[in-house]
Amino acid sequence: MTAVAQLRVRLDATDATVRAGALELLSRAGIAVDPAEATVTLAAGGTVEEALDAALATPEPALSAVRSGRDRRLMVLADTFAPAGVLRAVRTGVSVLLHAGRTTTDQLVAAVHSARHGDGRLPSEVLARLLSGPETAVVTAPRTLTARQTAVLTLMADGHGNAAIARSLSCSEHTVKNVIYELMARLQVRNRSHAVARAVRAGLI
Numbered sequence: 333m334t335a336v337a338q339l340r341v342r343l344d345a346t347d348a349t350v351r352a353g354a355l356e357l358l359s360r361a362g363i364a365v366d367p368a369e370a371t372v373t374l375a376a377g378g379t380v381e382e383a384l385d386a387a388l389a390t391p392e393p394a395l396s397a398v399r400s401g402r403d404r405r406l407m408v409l410a411d412t413f414a415p416a417g418v419l420r421a422v423r424t425g426v427s428v429l430l431h432a433g434r435t436t437t438d439q440l441v442a443a444v445h446s447a448r449h450g451d452g453r454l455p456s457e458v459l460a461r462l463l464s465g466p467e468t469a470v471v472t473a474p475r476t477l478t479a480r481q482t483a484v485l486t487l488m489a490d491g492h493g494n495a496a497i498a499r500s501l502s503c504s505e506h507t508v509k510n511v512i513y514e515l516m517a518r519l520q521v522r523n524r525s526h527a528v529a530r531a532v533r534a535g536l537i
Contacts, residue, residue, distance in 0.1 A: 339363045339444050341407075342370035344387040346377040353432065354409055361437035363444060372447045376409040376432070380417030383408045384424060407447045409435070422526035429525070449493060450524075477518070477536055484511045486537050489528045 341358065343365045345351035354376040358365060377383030387406060407428040408421055421429060428447045430440065477485065480501070487497045494512075498505045512524070521527045531537045 339441065339448075340366040340369040340371060341444060342367040342373045344373060344375045344383075346382045346386045350376050350378065357409075357432075357435065357437070357440060361440045363441065372405045372407060372444055374407045374409055374444075378410065379412045379414065380408055380410045380421050380429065381414075383410050384417075384421060384426070388424070405447055405450070407443060422521075422523060422529060425523055427523055427525060446491075446493065477515075477531075480511055481515055481518075482537060484508060485515060485527065485531050488512070488524050489532070489537060 339362075341363055343351065343354055343358070345354055354374065355365065358374070373387055375383040375387035377386055387408075406424070406426050407430065408426050409430045409432050410417075411432050413429065413431070418429065427450060428443045430443055435443070483501055484497055487500055492500070494505045494508045497508045501508070512527075515527055516522065519527050519530045521530055528537075
């Protein structure tokens with residue numbers, strides 16, 4: 333329970349009702365709402381777009397990096413996941429998307445840990461919506477990837493972090509980070525979730 337007790341999040345919500353629901357889930361998971369010490373921002377809303385608007389409207393300088401897509405520590409908790417909203421989220425730099433009605437406390441704790449370390453978590457049903465939506469812009473993806481790039485991308489799609497990927501492939505975390513950097517450049521994406529989405533859509537994994 334020590335690791336859970338150390339988790340701190342900032343909570344931005346669209347209204348009092350949404351905030352109350354998110355607070356209840358956070359409380360059951362043992363996660364504190366502490367803006368001063370938070371390493372992760374949890375944006376909650378009825379839709380992904382509403383959650384993003386709630387977080388990105390915050391005037392604090394800490395969120396300026398999120399607005400420019402450089403910060404991976406923004407999570408979204410929503411009830412509805414339209415393709416356009418999911419696409420906007422991954423392009424904004426959101427690393428974790430969670431369904432408000434289906435997320436367990438254990439999943440929330442794991443998701444906060446993932447967001448804090450820049451790892452992506454995209455539920456399969458959310459990914460499917462993203463890939464099936466007409467709003468998804470088609471960007472030319474490479475026809476093939478190296479065996480190592482494919483292996484890393486596949487493990488990323490399964491929700492594994494860098495350390496777990498390194499153990500699975502018997503290599504260093506530094507090597508994994510380098511491969512992910514190469515993947516981001518080749519796939520023309522800014523975060524892990526977007527990389528997985530683009531690779532799946534292009535038939536690379």
